[in-house]
Amino acid sequence: MHVLESVLYAEDLEAARSFYVGLLGLPEIMFDPDRDLFLRCDGSVLIIFKASKTIVADAGVPGHGAVGPGHLAFSASCEEIEDWRAKLLAVNVPVIQEIDWKNGAKSIYFHDPAGNVLEFATPNLWGFAKAE
C-alpha cells in the first residue's frame, strides 16, 4: 500500500507557504490561503490544511482537521541532513533534537511555523535504500 497524500495542519497558510515552498523548496501544486496548500513530493503529495476550515465538510469532501503538533519525516542522506541543518540555522530555525539511531540511521528534528515536528531522517531508519 502506498501513501498518496500526507497531511499536516496550520492556521497560518501564508507562513506555511513561506516555510515549505520558500525554505524547504517543495513545489507548490495549489494554494488557497484560507483553506489549503498542496505540495508535490517524490511519489506523493503533502497537504497543509487549515483545520478550522476543513473540519466542516466542504466541497463535497468529508470534514477533518486536527489541533496540536503533528509529525512528518522527510528522507535525506547524511550529507543532505548537514546541508539542511545549515539552511535551517541560517534562517533561525533551530534543530531541536538530533538522534543517531542504533541501526546507523540519523535524524534531525525541527518545527514548522505552526509547531508541527518535522524530521529529516536517513531512509535506512526503516530499511529503505538510499534511492527510495
Place this chain on the structure above:
Amino acid sequence: MHVLESVLYAEDLEAARSFYVGLLGLPEIMFDPDRDLFLRCDGSVLIIFKASKTIVADAGVPGHGAVGPGHLAFSASCEEIEDWRAKLLAVNVPVIQEIDWKNGAKSIYFHDPAGNVLEFATPNLWGFAKAE
C-alpha cells in the same frame, strides 16, 4: 523531497491495529499498545501514535500529538477501490463519500476507528502513473 514517515493519531491502538493490520493488511513493524504502531507502506512508513503519550517528549524524541480527525490517502486503482469498498462494507465500515474528480481520478472516503478520514484515490489524481 520524499515523505518517509506519515503520521495519524489514535488513543485506542489495539483498535487501530485491528483496522490497519487486520483489515487494510499493512505489515506491522513495531507495536506498543500504549504508545505507537509502526506500519510498512510502499516506500514509506505510516505511524499511528497515541497523542496523549507522545505529546510529552519521550525517548529522546520531541513531543508531538494532535487531537481531532486527521486525513491520509492511499493509492489504489479503480479496480482496487471497488475491492476495498466491498471489504469495508463487509465489516460495516461505510464509505462516507465518493468523488469522481474532473481530471478522471476517483476517491472513496471512510473513517478509521479513531475517526481519522482515510481515502483511497487513484494516483492520477495528482498526475502520478499507476505504478507509483
